[in-house]
Amino acid sequence: MKKNILFLLISFAFISCIPKKEIIYLQSDDNLLVELSKDYEPTLKPDDLLQILVKTLDKESSEPYSLNNQNGTISPVGNTGYLIDKEGFIDFPFIGKIKAAGLKKSEFKAKISDELSKHLKNAFIDVRFINFRVNVIGEVSHPGTIDVSSEKITILEALSKAGDLTIYGNRKNIKLIREENGVVITHTLDLTSSKIISSPFYYLDQNDVIYVEPRRTKADSTAIGGNVTTGISVISSLLTLVLILTTL
Numbered sequence: 095m096k097k098n099i100l101f102l103l104i105s106f107a108f109i110s111c112i113p114k115k116e117i118i119y120l121q122s123d124d125n126l127l128v129e130l131s132k133d134y135e136p137t138l139k140p141d142d143l144l145q146i147l148v149k150t151l152d153k154e155s156s157e158p159y160s161l162n163n164q165n166g167t168i169s170p171v172g173n174t175g176y177l178i179d180k181e182g183f184i185d186f187p188f189i190g191k192i193k194a195a196g197l198k199k200s201e202f203k204a205k206i207s208d209e210l211s212k213h214l215k216n217a218f219i220d221v222r223f224i225n226f227r228v229n230v231i232g233e234v235s236h237p238g239t240i241d242v243s244s245e246k247i248t249i250l251e252a253l254s255k256a257g258d259l260t261i262y263g264n265r266k267n268i269k270l271i272r273e274e275n276g277v278v279i280t281h282t283l284d285l286t287s288s289k290i291i292s293s294p295f296y297y298l299d300q301n302d303v304i305y306v307e308p309r310r311t312k313a314d315s316t317a318i319g320g321n322v323t324t325g326i327s328v329i330s331s332l333l334t335l336v337l338i339l340t341t342l
Contacts, residue, residue, distance in 0.1 A: 115286065116309070117265060119250075122288035134246060135198040136226070136299045139273065140182055143175040143224040144194070148210065150217050159187050159210065175224040188213065199223075199245070228298050230256035232306035233263035247298050249283065249290070253306075259285075264307040270295050271303040 115121065138144075150156040176184040182195025189209050194202050203221045210217045226242045235257025240247075249270070259265060265285040272279055272295075281295050290296060298304075 117261070117286075119265065119285050120288040120290070121286050134297050135200060136223075136245065136297075138178060138182075138194045138197050138199065138202055139300065140178050140180050140195050141225075142178045142194075142300060144178070144184065145175050145220075145222045145224050146186075146206065147220040148214070148217055149220075150214055155214060156217060159214070223300060226300045228252050228301070229303045230306070231303065233260045233308050234258065234306050235260060242300075248296055249298060249304065250285075252298060252304060253285075256304075259306055262309050264309045267307050269305040269307065270298075271305065272299055273301065 148156050148159040176186070178184055178194045182193055183191040184194050186192050186206070186209070192205065192209065197205065199221055203219055206221065207217065207219045210219065223242075223245050226245050227239050228242065228247065229239050230252055231237045234253065237256060240252055240255050249268070253259060268283040268285055270281040270283055272281065283290055283293065283295060
């Protein structure tokens with residue numbers, strides 16, 4: 095009788111345990127050296143909201159090219175910027191439609207500068223994202239939208255800002271949802287492998303969605319019922335009590 099009770103108690107304890115290999119990040123048998131791209135830039139896409147500043151030594155000459163409420167688009171948070179339309183263009187003062195989607199920010203900046211050189215001398219151009227953000231959902235402590243002021247963020251940084259994965263998060267099957275050339279694509283990433291650092295998806299693009307799947311154990315327990323954990327705890331306590339009584 096005692097052996098059966100002990101076996102049941104050990105079985106319940108085993109079920110609740112999660113192997114270390116499934117929760118430790120960046121596992122590798124060898125030291126991995128990866129040169130990160132310091133010059134990484136996201137690609138401009140439709141619906142990106144850009145801030146474009148034009149300055150010259152002669153303030154009056156650059157004034158017509160400065161953004162105002164008539165030339166720009168007001169974003170939901172109250173910022174004024176140039177919205178890249180569905181065809182991938184912005185409408186710039188006195189120049190007209192300029193292709194933006196598909197270009198890196200530095201490439202677009204050079205394109206704007208080239209166009210303005212026909213109208214202004216020694217103009218300083220600055221281009222920044224206004225609405226660079228990523229979304230983290232699923233088994234993390236604080237799911238939601240993350241605003242990125244630096245215009246550069248890794249998947250590990252994004253998960254950190256979301257409070258990290260819960261113990262139930264499946265670290266081996268992270269879904270990265272991204273729009274590329276008008277098509278939504280899903281990529282699967284394994285956080286337990288150190289190779290993720292060299293992945294082309296280590297750096298995130300604006301509006302990327304990270305979905306952290308629940309581990310199988312939690313998915314199964316949810317299907318059985320929300321009170322399964324409580325039930326196991328009660329049964330375990332009762333078995334412990336029985337074990338104590340049988341030893342008296």
